Amino acid sequence: MISKRLSELRKKKKWPLQYIADQLNIAKSTYAGYESGYRQPSLEAVKELAQLFETSTDYLLGAADSPEKPDFHTIELTETAMLAHICFTIDGKPLTADDLNQMIAFIRVKREMDSTQTHHQ
Amino acid sequence: MISKRLSELRKKKKWPLQYIADQLNIAKSTYAGYESGYRQPSLEAVKELAQLFETSTDYLLGAADSPEKPDFHTIELTETAMLAHICFTIDGKPLTADDLNQMIAFIRVKREMDSTQTHHQ
DNA sequence: TAAGTTGTTCGCGAATCGCGAATATACGAT
DNA sequence: ATCGTATATTCGCGATTCGCGAACAACTTA
Structure with missing residues (x-):
């Protein structure tokens, strides 16, 4: 589940693996393992990934369907x-x-x- | 972080360890490890725990400060x-x-x- | 071709997990 | 007080998983 979410989000941002690995201070292969499903990120890594991708851990874990943070900072009333x-x-x-x-x-x-x-x- | 959140939520619900262990199909000692900080739950367990406690994984992981689900079903405009x-x-x-x-x-x-x-x- | 970037997979040592067992504590009922 | 039960905590063991570097393929660019 989380592997799909990660690769989906990274492709959308067009970031290389190495960039994310640098941000989290982990090896490129480690993050690659997350996306391939070969490994699972630690809870701390999940938290940081959500922050990096500007989404929620609920979305990364598949507990939420929408990647949008439920901040509702702005609500367009005609939508x-x-x-x-x-x-x-x-x-x-x-x-x-x-x-x-x-x-x-x-x-x-x-x-x-x-x-x-x-x-x- | 998550250990604090779990014990806080469980106390609020007044559930015994065994009850949660049964819901997640894990050993009582396993869940006890989560609360004591001796072990960390798997990503899947975090997801299920959030569901059980009716909160968000963001809250369990410390990525959110409020235990409330961000449903915002109703918005009172005079508030x-x-x-x-x-x-x-x-x-x-x-x-x-x-x-x-x-x-x-x-x-x-x-x-x-x-x-x-x-x-x- | 050579050099660089990106993505994938593998094996190794180390770290962590999940479990049952053992122990401690609390609290009624007898 | 003495059981019996329910609950909470900690430990060691075997098994699993982790994080890393290395190796490799695919692709672009000089």
């Missing part, structure tokens, strides 16, 4: 794919899809008004 | 503490605090109208 997994609430009551659409329209109008009518600056 | 770590965008442009407050007010008004004026059903 319905993402919203399918999130439930927004106000005062504890969930927003309907309709609520959300109206909110989006509301903000768009607000922005429109700000940009065409008033020009603070 | 400013949570919102401090999230940036919402519409059409790629981030919402200001003002935008958010108006959106919340907007929804509250909408709900008010729905409940006092119109009664479908």
Whole structure:
């Protein structure tokens, strides 16, 4: 499992084996063993690899399906794919899809008004 | 690191060693070794332990500080503490605090109208 | 061709694992 | 107090796995 994840991520980053080996202070052959499945990285190495690849250990170990860190630093409210997994609430009551659409329209109008009518600056 | 996390979580759940050992199909002494730091669990065991404790491997390995699974199923928009770590965008442009407050007010008004004026059903 | 980079595999010594056994501790029930 | 049971901790053993360098293949570039 982890071997697949590692080779997939490294190819995406287009890094050579040696680069990762240097970052973790291990031999090239050692890391190569991780990708080939010949060896398993130590827990500490897994942690460092997740950090290096900017993903989670859950993804590396196959406990998560998405490589994205669940930081949710930014949530694009018009991205319905993402919203399918999130439930927004106000005062504890969930927003309907309709609520959300109206909110989006509301903000768009607000922005429109700000940009065409008033020009603070 | 992981030993601390394991014993902390197990104590919180008030589970005996044997119970966990049974769940993972390993010897009691094997799991005891994990908690004492005498041994390290395999990657597969880490994955299963995270599942058993309903937490993330990131937390077990010390790559995350919170034991909570990052599911974020629900986001309460009036909870400013949570919102401090999230940036919402519409059409790629981030919402200001003002935008958010108006959106919340907007929804509250909408709900008010729905409940006092119109009664479908 | 020669030199360099990258990826793969192998064997060796060393380190670690998983297990059962032995021991220690806690706590009711008799 | 004395069992009996459940729980926790540590140890040694055999087996497994690790990390490393070495060796090699494939490929690019000079």
